[in-house]
Amino acid sequence: MAADAQVEGARFQALFARVASDPVWIERVSREITDAIHRELVEIDGDDDLRAGTFASTRSVLTLMADMVRLGRPPEEATPPPDAIEYTRQFVRRGVAIDALLRAYHVGHSTFFANWVAGVNEEIDDPQWLARAVEVGAKWTFDYVQALSRGLVNRYTEERER
Numbered sequence: 001m002a003a004d005a006q007v008e009g010a011r012f013q014a015l016f017a018r019v020a021s022d023p024v025w026i027e028r029v030s031r032e033i034t035d036a037i038h039r040e041l042v043e044i045d046g047d048d049d050l051r052a053g054t055f056a057s058t059r060s061v062l063t064l065m066a067d068m069v070r071l072g073r074p075p076e077e078a079t080p081p082p083d084a085i086e087y088t089r090q091f092v093r094r095g096v097a098i099d100a101l102l103r104a105y106h107v108g109h110s111t112f113f114a115n116w117v118a119g120v121n122e123e124i125d126d127p128q129w130l131a132r133a134v135e136v137g138a139k140w141t142f143d144y145v146q147a148l149s150r151g152l153v154n155r156y157t158e159e160r161e162r
Helices: 002-020 023-040 048-071 082-093 098-123 127-161
Strands: none
Touching: 002 023, 002 048, 002 098, 002 127, 023 048, 023 098, 048 082, 048 098, 048 127, 082 098, 082 127, 098 127
């Protein structure tokens, strides 16, 4: 059973590398996520500095995710990268509520996942492996976003107290 899990893990790593580790893909999806977040969160739309922060944070979060999958690190080990921490500070400095920050991450995850699934559909012909790959990707990325969210909530609270 452990050997099967290792094979599946290696297969997932290879698939993730093909679908979501290309810097051009990360750049494109980061722009899509930034646009989606600013469409959804009217309270931050129109702030060009915050839009730049959204993009930088998103790109750093996607790059970290790709690196962690490539290295076989579990998603629970994720800690917010510096650009995501700075993005959190921007929310605090502008008086934007923490629920908006968390909504931004949910919108980002949704947009990422739609792009991930589209890429997986292009890569996989076998319906059983396709279903399993989407399932593994969903679990991994949900756990990743949850780990990041915990860290960001702590950073938000610390910054607000300052």
